[in-house]
Amino acid sequence: xxxxxxxxxxxxxxxxxxxxxxxxxxxxxxxxxxxxxxxxxxxxxxxxxxxxxxxxxxxxxxxxxxxxxxxxxxxxxxxxxxxxxxxxxxxxxxxxxxxxxxxxxxxxxxxxxxxxxxxxxxxxxxxxxxxxxxxxxxxxxxxxxxxxxxxxxxxxxxxxxxxxxxxxxxxxxxxxxxxx
Amino acid sequence: xxxxxxxxxxxxxxxxxxxxxxxxxxxxxxxxxxxxxxxxxxxxxxxxxxxxxxxxxxxxxxxxxxxxxxxxxxxxxxxxxxxxxxxxxxxxxxxxxxxxxxxxxxxxxxxxxxxxxxxxxxxxxxxxxxxxxxxxxxxxxxxxxxxxxxxxxxxxxxxxxxxxxxxxxxxxxxxxxxxxxxxxxxxxxxxxxxxxxxxxxxxxxxxxxxxxxxxxxxxxxxxxxxxxxxxxxxxxxxxxxxxxxxxxxxxxxxxxxxxxxxxxxxxxxxxxxxxxxxxxxxxxxxxxxxxxxxxxxxxxxxxxxxxxxxxxxxxxxxxxxxxxxxxxxxxxxxxxxxxxxxxxxxxxxxxxxxxxxxxxxxxxxxxxxxxxxxxxxxxxxxxxxxxxxxxxxxxxxxxxxxxxxxxxxxxxxxxxxxxxxxxxxxxxxxxxxxxxxxxxxxxxxxxxxxxxxxxxxxxxxxxxxxxxxxxxxxxxxxxxxxxxxxxxxxxxxxxxxxxxxxxxxxxxxxxxxxxxxxxxxxxxxxxxxxxxxxxxxxxxxxxxx
Numbered sequence: 225x226x227x228x229x230x231x232x233x234x235x236x237x238x239x240x241x242x243x244x245x246x247x248x249x250x251x252x253x254x255x256x257x258x259x260x261x262x263x264x265x266x267x268x269x270x271x272x273x274x275x276x277x278x279x280x281x282x283x284x285x286x287x288x289x290x291x292x293x294x295x296x297x298x299x300x301x302x303x304x305x306x307x308x309x310x311x312x313x314x315x316x317x318x319x320x321x322x323x324x325x326x327x328x329x330x331x332x333x334x335x336x337x338x339x340x341x342x343x344x345x346x347x348x349x350x351x352x353x354x355x356x357x358x359x360x361x362x363x364x365x366x367x368x369x370x371x372x373x374x375x376x377x378x379x380x381x382x383x384x385x386x387x388x389x390x391x392x393x394x395x396x397x398x399x400x401x402x403x404x
Numbered sequence: 405x406x407x408x409x410x411x412x413x414x415x416x417x418x419x420x421x422x423x424x425x426x427x428x429x430x431x432x433x434x435x436x437x438x439x440x441x442x443x444x445x446x447x448x449x450x451x452x453x454x455x456x457x458x459x460x461x462x463x464x465x466x467x468x469x470x471x472x473x474x475x476x477x478x479x480x481x482x483x484x485x486x487x488x489x490x491x492x493x494x495x496x497x498x499x500x501x502x503x504x505x506x507x508x509x510x511x512x513x514x515x516x517x518x519x520x521x522x523x524x525x526x527x528x529x530x531x532x533x534x535x536x537x538x539x540x541x542x543x544x545x546x547x548x549x550x551x552x553x554x555x556x557x558x559x560x561x562x563x564x565x566x567x568x569x570x571x572x573x574x575x576x577x578x579x580x581x582x583x584x585x586x587x588x589x590x591x592x593x594x595x596x597x598x599x600x601x602x603x604x605x606x607x608x609x610x611x612x613x614x615x616x617x618x619x620x621x622x623x624x625x626x627x628x629x630x631x632x633x634x635x636x637x638x639x640x641x642x643x644x645x646x647x648x649x650x651x652x653x654x655x656x657x658x659x660x661x662x663x664x665x666x667x668x669x670x671x672x673x674x675x676x677x678x679x680x681x682x683x684x685x686x687x688x689x690x691x692x693x694x695x696x697x698x699x700x701x702x703x704x705x706x707x708x709x710x711x712x713x714x715x716x717x718x719x720x721x722x723x724x725x726x727x728x729x730x731x732x733x734x735x736x737x738x739x740x741x742x743x744x745x746x747x748x749x750x751x752x753x754x755x756x757x758x759x760x761x762x763x764x765x766x767x768x769x770x771x772x773x774x775x776x777x778x779x780x781x782x783x784x785x786x787x788x789x790x791x792x793x794x795x796x797x798x799x800x801x802x803x804x805x806x807x808x809x810x811x812x813x814x815x816x817x818x819x820x821x822x823x824x825x826x827x828x829x830x831x832x833x834x835x836x837x838x839x840x841x842x843x844x845x846x847x848x849x850x851x852x853x854x855x856x857x858x859x860x861x862x863x864x865x866x867x868x869x870x871x872x873x874x875x876x877x878x879x880x881x882x883x884x885x886x887x888x889x890x891x892x893x894x895x896x897x898x899x900x901x902x903x904x905x906x907x908x909x910x911x912x913x914x915x916x917x918x919x920x921x922x923x924x925x926x927x928x929x930x931x932x933x934x935x936x937x938x939x940x941x942x943x944x945x946x947x948x949x
Contacts, residue, residue, distance in 0.1 A: 238762045239770075254764060273456035274804045275633065322759050327850060333468065333810070336851050337803065339762055340749050347770060348454040348745035350461075355453070368744060368773035371712055378452050378581060380571035381541075381713040386700065389537045391548035391558035394722045400527065401534035401562040402493035403722045403736075403900065404516075 228266065230284040230307045235265035237317040238342040239364070249306050252314035258363030264352070265345040274341065283338065286331070294320045411435045412926040414622045414643040415601075416609045416658065419482020420903060421649030421890030423592040424526075424910040425917060427935050429647075430599035432918055434928040437602050437641060439624055441650070441798070442479035444605035446589065450579030454745060457630070460578040461806040466746065467653055467799065468808070471853035472679055472789055472815030474653045475746075478632075480605050482651065483891075483903065484587040485579050487857075488716025489564040490738070491532040491904040493523050497727035497734065498898050504786050504818075509895040511867050511876030514912075521943040522908035527562075528941070529934050530586045532904065535560035539567050541714030542702065543777055546689065547739035548719045549698040550842075554835040558721045561738070561901075565715055574714050574741050584715075595935030608635070608798055611662040612646060612886070618924075620646045620885060625797060631805040635797055644924040645885050647917070649910075652677065652859035652892035653811065654799040656873075659863065659880070661794045670881040672873035673863050677789025677813060679856030681735065681897040683781040683825045684742075685832045686751040687842035688772050697839045709774045716741055717780060717901070724831065725899055732784045732820040735828045736900050737835075740780040747778070750851065754843035761848045777842065779832045783824035784897045787861055789815040815854060858902050863892035865909075877916035878909075885924055889913050 232250035241259025243251050251261055270277050284307070291308035294316065295301075302311035309317060324335040344350050346364035349357035355377045358365055373379045396404040412434040415426045422438060430436045443462055451458040463479035464486040477483040496516040503509045526532070540548070540560050551558035569584035576585060583590060597603060609624045621642045628634035648655045656674035663669045694700045695707035702710065720738040727734075741747075752760035753769040760766065792812035795801050800809030817825075829846050836842040847855070866872025869881055878893055880886040889910040891902060898905055918930040932940045 239767050240764055255767060259767065268456075271456055273461070273806070275631070276804070318759060318763055321762065325851060332851075337808070340745075343749045343762070344454075344745040347748050347773070348743065350454050350456045350745065353453055353455050364770075365744075367767075368770050369709075369712075370744070370773075373452060378571075379573035379575060381573065383702070383704070384541045384572035384710075384713050385538060386540075386542060386545040386702070387538045388545075390540075390545045391552040391556070391719075391721075393559045394557040394725075397559055397722075398493070400493065400523075400532075401559065403495040403725045 226307045227281055227284040230287050230309050231266055231269060231280065232261045233307070233309045233317060234287055234321070234338065235260040235342040235345070237314070237321050238339045239263070239346040240314065249310050252317065254314045257367065260342040260346045263346040263362060263364040264349060265342040267351045268341050268345040269338065271351050283334070290324060291320060408621065409641045411437045411641060411643050412928070413645045413647060413921065414439060414641055415647040415649060416622065417482060417649035417651060417890060418480045418588070418593060418603060419477055419484060419649060419651060419890060420588065420907040421910045422482065422647065423588040423596065424907060425647045425649065425889050425914065426601045427592040427596040427599070428914045428930070429918065429921065429928060430596045430601035431931050431933055432928040434921060434926050435600070436596065437604065438596070439607040439609050439622065440480045440603060440605050441608040441627060442477070442605065443629060444480040444603065445579055447581055447583045450581045452573065452575045452578065452581060454743070457806070458578065463579055464577065464807065466808050467811040468852050469811045469813035469815065472813050473852040473855045474811070474813065474859045475855070475857045476651050476653050476859060480603060481588040481593060485589060486577050487903060488576050489585050490717045490901045491562050491564050492720070492900045494898040494900055494905045495725045501731060501784065501896055503896050505868065505871045507868065509866060511865055513876045519908050519912065522912040523904060525911050525941050525943060526904060526907040529591055529936055530564040532562050532564050534562050535718060540718045541572055542708060542710035543714050543741065544719035544739045546694060546698070546700060546708050546777060547779070549700060550835050551721045553698055554838050556721050556723050556835060558719050560718060561720050563718070570715055572714050574712055574716070574743070576716050577743060592935045609650065609658055610797055611658060611665070613662070613665045615642065618885070619644050622646060633802040633805060644926050645887065645917070645921045648886065648888045649890035651890055652862045653813065655888055655890055655892045656791050656862040657794045657799040660791065666883060668882070670869065670873040672871055674791035676787040676861050676864055676871065677791070677815065677859065678785050678787045678861040678897045679789065679815065679854055680858035680860055680902060681783030681785035681821065681824055681899070682856045682858060683783060683828055684740070684847040685779045685829060685844050686847065687777040687779060687836045687844040688754060688769060689775045689777055689842045690840055691775055693840045697841055711741065711774050711776045714741055732824045733827055734899055735781050735783040735824060737828065737832060738780045738782070740778045742778055744773070750847040750855070752845045752848050754845040760845065761851065777836070779836070781825070781828035781832070782897070782899050782901070783821070783828055784899060785821040785824065786818040787896055788818055788821065789813055789862065791862065817854060858891070860891045860894045860902060861896055863888050864895045865893050866895055878913040879920065885920065887913065887917050
């Protein structure tokens, strides 16, 4: 449970969402609709196609180590009944993720990578077939307004153009349409 | 003892540089084997799907470096399969650039005038066609209207897209399901195969060695077809000529790894890398202002709201492609599309206090995703990229099964490059923030450094042996019989999309390549033919060496 709650708290810091229950601790609840956790960030991180499954326990441990150090440095008293990252406020989690992904941090590529996968979970749902995710009202794809495919699962946009000249071409354009 | 497989020519990589060489050499009668690191997919294999393991993650690579990340094709057809098929010619001044070396970077034998006939050859073969305003999707139209409002010109850009087949689905990075994109899978590669070339996918070349007779042995591994981190059996093939076209992110790494046995490489191998000066800004369009200020209306209640619709970049403004401007102040701006995921992570919420790339305000920015307009600047960078020592295999330590790897490219932008980026950023803001049309912010360079979809120049042509790895015939200095015909041969940033220039240079390199093959005992002739019609073109080929 520690691992799941910790990774959920990380994902919720990247794209925040609403609490699932009133006593939800992992999700800080600073947003009114679903965020990276509801979008499936943990499923993405654990997807065998990424091949990171074995690393997740270690990543959760590192996150809590960094969260504990962050709290001590600032004289915060962290609730010991939950993982240290979960015990931080949303703003403190955010400040910690900024530190972890900052140019000076030796693990920044790890945490940028984790943030990338959480973002991808939210706005591209790479753990699901995209058409299925849309049909099931995936919260991220729905929030960005990603349009649904045709019945055969392929995207086509018959209306795609204003169909009028909207600017004057550069005066030195060649016959082939290139710059001179 | 087993005997080593032998052929006339081994081509490493099957993008523009590899496919064009493979076609002409095979058509001329040489025995050609193409070794391609990625898989071989066809139209029916190209998914409209972000799911890990779909074509979207199988056919391109995102390689993180120190200060520069590179997106590149990883499949038969290379960049032509994953790119947006935008095909302008490079402006005249580009060929006169000095960059940081105090003299013309390009060989004296190449200018826009001398390259134009080769541009014509490739344009006919793919083909490349102009776009009309009727072909331009909403995003390009919006950018054009904003340019006009700001007193700028804007052009529909020529492309290698069959507009009759295109559905404007914007899934081009996952390969074209409709064969509307005129990738190399539809022209040079099938023509090469028809003429006897053999293409072997999932074969990653690691290094070259030389035989006592002066031939080359190409050492490669078979790559697992699902988990690219796994390498299976190794093999060797011997050839009289090797054409390296693994891409500017990989060709120099193969040569670096070969140096211990081939001998000293030219200084410019793995140096002078250019990211084509690339830079991205994301604008969030105010729909009301798009209607009121620009007069745009889709006729269905939307003024714009069409980020998802289209076919990559279709409109560019070329006002700063002005040869009278100082070097590093010349650039083009192009409307672009990047899909979610990789296309959103580095976008920063305009006006947000830190953090701008994740968190609360980023989520709010994503709510307006359909109103995003991505603007791509191609500037003149300073060729500051340098590759570190090669990894154990390939050009990167692969992190995930597909797509994501950690490479050795270091890139520390100079003041010149930074100036070009700052000036182009300011121009984007001036065009799009005018009268409240949009709020604009550049992508973050803090996380994975700069980024490029057009890696160039890491093994470049030139007249000066100190600053170029190849002579003007694309032969590797000091290593006769090894040619490089991909984007790594381009001397520097082009200020426009480079695919047509890479292809034109490859076409131009073929006559000398054929001559070198003949001199090494290969029975091959230069037919000057087109992969589509089979008829000969009329370009006057320079003679002599």
